[in-house]
Amino acid sequence: MELFVILGIVVVLVLLLVGLYNGLVGRRNRVDEALAQIEVQLKRRWDLIPNLVNAVKGYMGFEQKVLTDVTEARAAAVSAGAQGVAAQAQAENMLTSTLRSLFAVVENYPDLKANQNVLDLQEQLTTTENQISFSRQHYNSTVLDFNTAIQTIPAVFVAGMFGFTKRDFFDAEPEASGVPKVDLSLG
């Protein structure tokens, strides 16, 4: 009789553990899937940038610096891809802001603004950037869900044992670095 009670308790515990484990795996897969979605779009952006640089190169005698900034930021972002989510997010944010200055410069060239090839590339980069930012929101919410799950009872007792560790957020541009410093002193 006692044997059956003990056996019953063990079976229930094992079932609970299995349920817990499967739930965590499901959440972790959603995080991975969301990250893969971002990576597809980041890669697409890396592929589009050389085309844009080539298309505007001829027009922009004076703004070579903008182009080299974009090219360098792209290279940095590509190599940051292997260094984890946090480093990659930072490099991609850098790339986004150099692209913004590039488009701002394009506004000064009526010829460029009327060039269909440039317009197409601009639209493609705009949509890619929007997709990246929407995917990032989605990714961050799956990370929040996963991190909360492994840090709360009951999963917190077994998460370490099963090898579930906290994931990094894909951060948006930090507010502080986006605010330009204004110096009002006259000296």
Place this chain on the structure above:
Amino acid sequence: MPDTSFYAQQTANRRQSIVLAAVVVVLLGGLGFTIGVAATGEPSGGIGTMGIAGILAIILSLGSYFGGDRLVLAASGAKAVDERTAPQLTNIVRELAIAANVPMPKVYLIEDSAPNAFATGRDPKHASVAVTTGLLQKLDREELQGVIGHELSHVRNLDIRFSLLVGVLVGSIALLADFFLRFTFWGGGRRSRSGRDGGGGLQAIMFVLALVLAIVAPIAARLVQLAVSRQREYLADASSVELTRNPYGLERALAKIGTDREVLEVANRATQHLYFANPIKKWEERASGLFATHPPIVDRVNRLRQLTGEGPLAASEVAALAGLD
């Protein structure tokens, strides 16, 4: 978490869709029964017509659930487009599908200069978004994002399923009532009444009842459609801002569409509640009223301004927002 509101809305829409389908069956069955009794003068005469009407209602509900979207798209003259034929539109839909976390819907274009849009389908996996060529011409990218965000909110909230069934309810009741009124005027009921004097009292009562039902039922159905769809429009506007994180695009889009004086030719009474803004009426007539499928544009703009903590605008200021002053 922001998700709770739309999960609640999805659940409500699932439940209400089933209730609505049941209401269609009961209402049409009841109407069929009444008509049968009125025509023959005997309660047993109503059972056959009730059965026929009930089966008709079930077929209509199932048909609209599975094929209503195609019917609506075909009736509106919508043509499928892709990355090559409408790159910017397809891009915007893809962006917001990611934001709303729904599969990429099919994208359609309607050849019409009046700016408007709608979404339809039975669930997010079988959804379609249609916009007019006028919308693409008159709105900039940010404004288009606001409108598409609104439509994809309808998709995500499952409003599209409910709207399809509302279309059937309203359409089928109007159909049956029309049929019945015609039947009465052509003397179908009168002939049997003069032939059977005995059941005259009961028959007259049933006849009057049938007539009242035939007049009241379509009106009641319309009112349900209206009250329900206006609440949905406000919610979809708010959800659109939640997706795009930009209330100003949608605000300007509403102002532009609201002040546009063109009438969408392909819209009709059975499809008007699907659209982004009421497609049938002109600006002056879009004012508030019991029979409006959509809230007045000014109210929608002002509800968005509440979200951003800005003061409400008067109608003339909304027109100025559209750049038309």
